Amino acid sequence: MSLKYLQEAEDTLNLDDHTLYIQLGKQLKQDSFFPTPENKLKRLAIEWMNTRIQDFQNLICNKESIKKIAKEETVLLIAVITDIIAAKWNLTNPATVAALIVRLGISKLCSENLKFNE
Numbered sequence: 438m439s440l441k442y443l444q445e446a447e448d449t450l451n452l453d454d455h456t457l458y459i460q461l462g463k464q465l466k467q468d469s470f471f472p473t474p475e476n477k478l479k480r481l482a483i484e485w486m487n488t489r490i491q492d493f494q495n496l497i498c499n500k501e502s503i504k505k506i507a508k509e510e511t512v513l514l515i516a517v518i519t520d521i522i523a524a525k526w527n528l529t530n531p532a533t534v535a536a537l538i539v540r541l542g543i544s545k546l547c548s549e550n551l552k553f554n555e
Contacts, residue, residue, distance in 0.1 A: 442532055446515035449536035459483040461533045472528050486537065486553040490546075493538060496521050498547035507543045547552070 449457065462478025465485055473481075477518065497503055497518060506514050518535035528534065538546055 440537075442519035443512065445530060445532035446512045446519055449515060450512065450551050452536070454481065454537065454540060455461075457533045460530065461485065461537070464529050464533070467529065467545050477497045482555050487533070490553075492525065492549065493531060494547060496525060497538070497543070503543060516545075 452460075454518065458479040459475055459541070461482035462473070462475075462480075465481055465517060500521070502517055503514070503516050506517065515535045519532045520536055522528065522531040522534045526534075541553065
């Protein structure tokens with residue numbers, strides 16, 4: 438298990454969902470020359486998360502390492518999921534996605550009819 442993203446995971450603990458969505462939106466719009474309003478960044482981030490739910494479920498739900506720590510250590514769980522997200526998507530800070538997933542809850546992520554909301 439990699440602890441490469443442990444500091445990034447810790448950095449997300451004090452951020453609210455709104456801030457995490459804004460950070461993710463900025464990552465997704467990083468090539469934009471013009472500033473994007475926060476409400477659009479948040480909407481973009483939520484849409485991005487919702488279109489990847491199946492990917493998140495496939496990558497996370499059946500991992501033994503996730504199951505072992507899911508109820509124990511939040512920072513470690515975010516770090517492990519960050520590692521998984523980083524391997525799949527080229528984001529500047531994949532810990533934002535991992536933190537949103539952990540806040541939602543692993544059991545909820547792995548259930549059907551999931552949708553990220555504002």
